[in-house]
Amino acid sequence: MPYSDKVLDHYSNPRNVGSLDKSDPHVGTGIVGAPECGDVMKLQIRVNPETNVIEDARFKTFGCGSAIASSSLATEWMKGRTVEQAMQIRNTDIVEELALPPVKIHCSVLAEDAIKAAIEDLRQKAGTGTSGAESGERQAVSR
Amino acid sequence: METLPVKTCWYCRQAAGADSLCAECGRLQPLERDADYFRIFRLERKLSLDAAALEPKFHEFARRFHPDHYRMGLPRERLIALENASRLNQAYRTLRDPFDRSAYLLELEEGRGLDGKDSPPQELFEEILEVQELLDEYAAVGEAGGTPAFPGGVEEAGGAALRPVLEERRIALQKAQDDRARRLTGDVFAAWDRLPDGDPGGLARAEVLRSIRRILGERAYLRRVLHRLREALGEA
Numbered sequence: 001m002p003y004s005d006k007v008l009d010h011y012s013n014p015r016n017v018g019s020l021d022k023s024d025p026h027v028g029t030g031i032v033g034a035p036e037c038g039d040v041m042k043l044q045i046r047v048n049p050e051t052n053v054i055e056d057a058r059f060k061t062f063g064c065g066s067a068i069a070s071s072s073l074a075t076e077w078m079k080g081r082t083v084e085q086a087m088q089i090r091n092t093d094i095v096e097e098l099a100l101p102p103v104k105i106h107c108s109v110l111a112e113d114a115i116k117a118a119i120e121d122l123r124q125k126a127g128t129g130t131s132g133a134e135s136g137e138r139q140a141v142s143r
Numbered sequence: 144m145e146t147l148p149v150k151t152c153w154y155c156r157q158a159a160g161a162d163s164l165c166a167e168c169g170r171l172q173p174l175e176r177d178a179d180y181f182r183i184f185r186l187e188r189k190l191s192l193d194a195a196a197l198e199p200k201f202h203e204f205a206r207r208f209h210p211d212h213y214r215m216g217l218p219r220e221r222l223i224a225l226e227n228a229s230r231l232n233q234a235y236r237t238l239r240d241p242f243d244r245s246a247y248l249l250e251l252e253e254g255r256g257l258d259g260k261d262s263p264p265q266e267l268f269e270e271i272l273e274v275q276e277l278l279d280e281y282a283a284v285g286e287a288g289g290t291p292a293f294p295g296g297v298e299e300a301g302g303a304a305l306r307p308v309l310e311e312r313r314i315a316l317q318k319a320q321d322d323r324a325r326r327l328t329g330d331v332f333a334a335w336d337r338l339p340d341g342d343p344g345g346l347a348r349a350e351v352l353r354s355i356r357r358i359l360g361e362r363a364y365l366r367r368v369l370h371r372l373r374e375a376l377g378e379a
Contacts, residue, residue, distance in 0.1 A: 031268045035257040035360040038367025040271045062275040062368065 003065055004099040010069035015076050018058045020044040025125050030117025034110050039063030041071050043114035045078055045086070047122060052082045059114075066104040070094050070111035083119055150175075153219070163207055163227070171213065173223045179251055180234035190248065190332040194239045201235045241328050242362065245355050248335075252352055257359055264361050271368050274312055278375050281305045306376070313372040320365040327358045 003011065019042075020027045026047050033040040039062060046056040057075035061068045073094055078086045091108035094100070100108055152159035152167060160166030163174075174183055181188045184200055208227040213220045237243045250256045284305060335351045 031263065031265060031272075033263050033268055033364060035363040038364050040268045040275075040364065042268070042272055060272050060275065062271050062371075 003069075006098050007065055007069040007100070010072040010098070011065040014059075014068055014072040016056075016058050016072065016079075017060065019060065020046050020056060020058050026122075028118040028120070028122025028125070030114045030119075030121055032110055032113045032117050034106055036106065037063070039067045039107065039110060041067060041110050041114045043071060043074060043111075043118045045083075045118050045122065047083060052084070054078045054081055054083065054086055063110075064104075064107065066098070066100055066107040067110060069098055070100075070107045071114065073097060074111045074115055078115065083122070086115060087119055089115055154217075163204070171208070171216075171220050171223050171227070174227050174230055180237050180247060183231060183234045184238065186238075188248070188251070189336045190241075190245065191328075191336050192238060192244065194241075197235065197239055201231065204231050241332075242324075242359065245327065246359055249352060249356055249359070252348075257356070257363060264357070264364070267361055267364055270316075271364060274309075274316075274368055274372065277305065277309055277312065278371060281309060281375055309372060309376060313369065313376065316365055316369055316372070320362065320369060323358050323362050323365070327355065327362075331355060331358065 020029075022029050022044070024046065026049055027044055028047065029042065029044045031040070031042045041063065042060045044058045045054045047053065048055050057078045059071040059075050061071045074089065077089055077093075089112065091105070091112040094108035094111055095105055098108070150159045150172060151157070152165040152170060152172065154170040155165060155168040157165070157167035159172050163172055164170065165172055179188075184197065184204075186192065205228065208224050208231060210221060210224045210228060213224045216224075237247050246256050331351060331354050334347075335355075338345070338348055338351065
């Protein structure tokens, strides 16, 4: 199946590859995976504690071209947004932007999961405690 | 061995018996609509299953359902033969493989297979991302090799140093993969098969299912990364 131009662009010229300091209190790290295909995605954001704006975002992805493109796009979109705005990014937005075919939709789901996991990590570090409700919700989904 | 409930024959309306052919008129009967794969083979829902013993049973059923036998039969009978054969094939392919069999058990018991909604193996993820970095480096070296800067090719460009590192990772990850397979088909299968019947919400049961889910998940990641490593090392 041919990749769309946008996927190819992100794949051959990925934005924001790399790592941020995991121990930095203003850095949130999310590592997620999809056992169906074996893809693993790490997404990190650094947030300005004054403005709540995401100043930097980095990713590392083990996976296919669509997974790499999805995470690359996610970091691009997150930069400059507030955490609350980033939380609104949906996998369907990624599917649309990259013109992902149905068999690759799970790559965009993984990217959305990674965004949420990174934000969740940040909130846990800050101790603002939305974690209880969030993990409860996730357990409900998994059951 | 389970006994199947007595059904009414779709053709003669008599009690068809438990066999796939009606005891009264001999017409082929459909498999129970909601029979799971274990039940199709008239097996208990156990994991330690002898794949060698499954095969003759499969051939026996497959012969019985073979659509060729029903070429002269009623249209409905031909359709039943086709549907039975197709479900039988699916059941056999799933049950004969210990990993597919385990994943199928998760679906039966918990209504969902492997789907990433489980607590992810973070350490393994870190390791996989490290391997990804090494692979990127190795690929970059591969591209640099043979260029004017490194006329000696990949080896000279640094590939000679990286290759054994990747080789080492491959061996370690393969071992991790083998260990998990052994644990699943050994201890975990035995633990499942030892569970008493009739305790669907039991703690021990939930614990075994969780182990199966974790091992199958990790195996999926390991399989993928091993494939990539073999590809890169030219062993695929």
